[in-house]
Amino acid sequence: MTRISDRLALLRKQTRTALVPFITAGDPNLDVTVPSLHALVRGGADILEIGIPFSDPEADGPVIQAASERALANNVRLADVLDIVAGFRGEDADTPIILMGYLNNVLRMGFTTFTERAAAAGVDGLIMVNLPPEEAGELKRALESRNMDLIFLIAPTTTDERMRLIDRMASGFIYYVSLKGTTGANHISLDSVAENVTRLRQHTQLPLLVGFGIKDGPTARAVAEHADGVVIGAVLVNRMGELADSPDDIPEALYHRLVEIRQALDA
Amino acid sequence: MSNRGSNYSQPSPSGHFGQHGGRFVAETLIHALDELEALYATAKTDPEFRAELADDLTHYVGRPTPLYFAKRLTAELGGAQVYLKREDLNHTGAHKINNCVGQILLAMRMGKSRVIAETGAGQHGVATATVAARMGLECQVYMGTVDIERQASNVYRMKLLGADVVPVHSGSRTLKDALNEALRDWVTNVDNTHYIIGSVAGPHPYPMIVRDFQSVIGQEARSQCLQQAGRLPDILVACVGGGSNAMGLFYPFVDDVDVRMVGVEAGGLGLATGRHAAPLNDGVVGVLHGNRTYLMEDDDGQIIETHSISAGLDYPGVGPEHSYLKDIGRAEYDAVTDEEAMAGFRLLNRTEGIIPALESSHAIAWVAKHAHDLPEEQIVIVNLSGRGDKDIHTVASIDGITL
Numbered sequence: 140m141t142r143i144s145d146r147l148a149l150l151r152k153q154t155r156t157a158l159v160p161f162i163t164a165g166d167p168n169l170d171v172t173v174p175s176l177h178a179l180v181r182g183g184a185d186i187l188e189i190g191i192p193f194s195d196p197e198a199d200g201p202v203i204q205a206a207s208e209r210a211l212a213n214n215v216r217l218a219d220v221l222d223i224v225a226g227f228r229g230e231d232a233d234t235p236i237i238l239m240g241y242l243n244n245v246l247r248m249g250f251t252t253f254t255e256r257a258a259a260a261g262v263d264g265l266i267m268v269n270l271p272p273e274e275a276g277e278l279k280r281a282l283e284s285r286n287m288d289l290i291f292l293i294a295p296t297t298t299d300e301r302m303r304l305i306d307r308m309a310s311g312f313i314y315y316v317s318l319k320g321t322t323g324a325n326h327i328s329l330d331s332v333a334e335n336v337t338r339l340r341q342h343t344q345l346p347l348l349v350g351f352g353i354k355d356g357p358t359a360r361a362v363a364e365h366a367d368g369v370v371i372g373a374v375l376v377n378r379m380g381e382l383a384d385s386p387d388d389i390p391e392a393l394y395h396r397l398v399e400i401r402q403a404l405d406a
Numbered sequence: 407m408s409n410r411g412s413n414y415s416q417p418s419p420s421g422h423f424g425q426h427g428g429r430f431v432a433e434t435l436i437h438a439l440d441e442l443e444a445l446y447a448t449a450k451t452d453p454e455f456r457a458e459l460a461d462d463l464t465h466y467v468g469r470p471t472p473l474y475f476a477k478r479l480t481a482e483l484g485g486a487q488v489y490l491k492r493e494d495l496n497h498t499g500a501h502k503i504n505n506c507v508g509q510i511l512l513a514m515r516m517g518k519s520r521v522i523a524e525t526g527a528g529q530h531g532v533a534t535a536t537v538a539a540r541m542g543l544e545c546q547v548y549m550g551t552v553d554i555e556r557q558a559s560n561v562y563r564m565k566l567l568g569a570d571v572v573p574v575h576s577g578s579r580t581l582k583d584a585l586n587e588a589l590r591d592w593v594t595n596v597d598n599t600h601y602i603i604g605s606v607a608g609p610h611p612y613p614m615i616v617r618d619f620q621s622v623i624g625q626e627a628r629s630q631c632l633q634q635a636g637r638l639p640d641i642l643v644a645c646v647g648g649g650s651n652a653m654g655l656f657y658p659f660v661d662d663v664d665v666r667m668v669g670v671e672a673g674g675l676g677l678a679t680g681r682h683a684a685p686l687n688d689g690v691v692g693v694l695h696g697n698r699t700y701l702m703e704d705d706d707g708q709i710i711e712t713h714s715i716s717a718g719l720d721y722p723g724v725g726p727e728h729s730y731l732k733d734i735g736r737a738e739y740d741a742v743t744d745e746e747a748m749a750g751f752r753l754l755n756r757t758e759g760i761i762p763a764l765e766s767s768h769a770i771a772w773v774a775k776h777a778h779d780l781p782e783e784q785i786v787i788v789n790l791s792g793r794g795d796k797d798i799h800t801v802a803s804i805d806g807i808t809l
Contacts (some may be wrong), residue, residue: 145562187803194577194708195694197586198593204576216706242430242693247707269430269693275419294434301436320594321436 158369165215183401191240323373356403421610428725489551500792526581527718528560530604535569605648608726609696620654647719672714747757
């Protein structure tokens with residue numbers, strides 16, 4: 140068991156929907172990320188997802204792309220992202236943390252080095268957007284050796300056969316991508332989510348979290364009818380972009396936005 | 407699409423060329439790649455498909471293209487005999503159309519109503535817009551704003567052909583960013599859209615499919631050389647950005663182990679300056695745009711901005727099969743600078759009455775540097791991958807002239 144699966148098991152027992160906010164590390168500067176993460180926990184986050192900035196985020200929409208660009212303008216490196224996690228862990232030893240990004244940064248650091256440093260910093264899981272299960276064996280073994288989860292995405296286009304394949308590789312939870320599109324897209328279909336999550340449940344016992352395109356409390360609540368948790372990204376990151384010139388206001392703004400969604404989920 | 411017996415069998419069933427290649431994309435696209443792979447496996451052995459493709463290559467593209475002995479160029483260089491494979495004489499003015507006529511047939515078989523493409527120099531965008539117009543499919547072409555500026559005439563050609571050219575403002579605003587944006591489009595519209603990748607890059611099966619469609623270049627060159635010179639060439643030379651024209655020329659010669667294969671990357675301002683687009687000369691193995699290959703990146707794995715005078719070579723990666731051919735030592739990869747490429751451009755203007763694309767001028771420049779030191783009995787085939795009309799504004803501005 141990892142901190143992620145422990146937390147999700149506890150939430151299931153409490154019949155509480157997992158709320159997983161996403162922000163990009165170092166956006167718009169390195170100092171704001173740790174206070175923002177604490178604010179998100181106060182606002183009702185159960186698990187935190189932190190984006191690793193990448194120069195070519197091909198699966199992300201304009202909002203998350205812009206966050207990567209703001210972070211990279213400050214030369215945020217993968218080592219800085221791990222320092223952020225370690226800094227957060229100084230005050231919070233319990234909230235699970237997942238890093239999300241693209242393979243090349245992790246590949247460049249080296250799977251073994253990354254795994255050691257991530258474990259030491261207090262990372263619990265990793266999502267690699269462009270790493271399908273067929274290519275993931277080596278990284279999975281490395282992460283497993285330090286009790287970290289490699290979390291896989293499943294999409295509306297994923298066949299039943301692939302769902303079973305991914306289930307065999309996955310641990311922690313499965314991240315269901317709610318729509319065909321990039322992060323922050325505007326065309327989520329609740330019917331499609333319901334149908335595909337039901338289909339997916341036939342192939343896995345793992346908790347199912349749904350993300351991409353969930354922008355407000357009512358949508359989160361509707362998705363939660365079918366899922367064990369929701370991931371909220373672009374709507375938070377968009378707010379951070381708006382406040383990029385007054386970064387001190389960001390943690391408080393994130394707190395308020397997340398409280399709204401938490402209340403809708405718990406209502 | 408050669409079925410001859412071969413010692414060389416790449417990629418592996420999983421789409422790998424040694425450690426390179428593979429399929430590193432978001433899960434949403436895997437199904438579309440599986441579908442394309444299955445369809446292509448059927449089509450490539452289907453006599454009807456092969457006949458249709460062959461007919462289009464002959465009557466629409468204008469193949470075979472000549473293998474032309476460049477007599478004055480050879481005399482001026484004073485060494486090996488230089489032959490030019492005239493891909494510039496294809497319909498639309500470059501080799502890119504060879505792949506597009508094949509991929510549009512695949513798109514039609516898959517029942518797609520829309521095609522998208524990325525483009526750098528605009529030649530692949532023009533070729534895609536051309537075949538889309540011919541088949542009556544909707545077409546959107548992604549192009550970085552830097553490239554839109556330096557390849558304005560191709561932008562207008564695409565518009566005339568009915569394509570929607572979408573400017574890409576992100577990142578370095580060149581070919582790599584156009585590719586990112588095309589992938590984002592595809593992930594969103596995957597149900598009705600086929601993505602016509604223009605190079606031997608991207609996730610499996612694209613590097614294989616594009617290579618196969620482009621290998622008509624090498625097949626023709628091989629038989630033309632045997633017919634015209636009575637033997638195989640000694641050296642093949644082609645420019646390498648993503649590497650589709652080079653792969654198309656090289657592939658049918660892979661088993662001819664005495665034939666040297668030289669890929670010429672964009673050396674930009676010089677390899678030592680770091681301002682270039684030569685990952686095979688000065689890169690490391692990484693993952694970008696769906697495959698593992700040599701890349702230009704910093705020590706944190708961020709892709710760095712490249713530089714080349716030629717938009718079509720201004721790309722931080724390279725097709726995975728080139729990375730493999732480099733690793734196994736079957737092909738060699740060199741680089742020439744912007745300045746050398748410009749000299750190659752002018753040399754061909756002056757000696758042969760041919761205005762080459764700035765991309766192809768890199769291959770000419772390599773020959774200009776090395777032909778003198780090669781024995782006179784040696785035969786060098788240079789792939790003249792495209793014509794230079796699109797580049798006259800760039801060249802004029804170097805000459806201080808506004809057209």
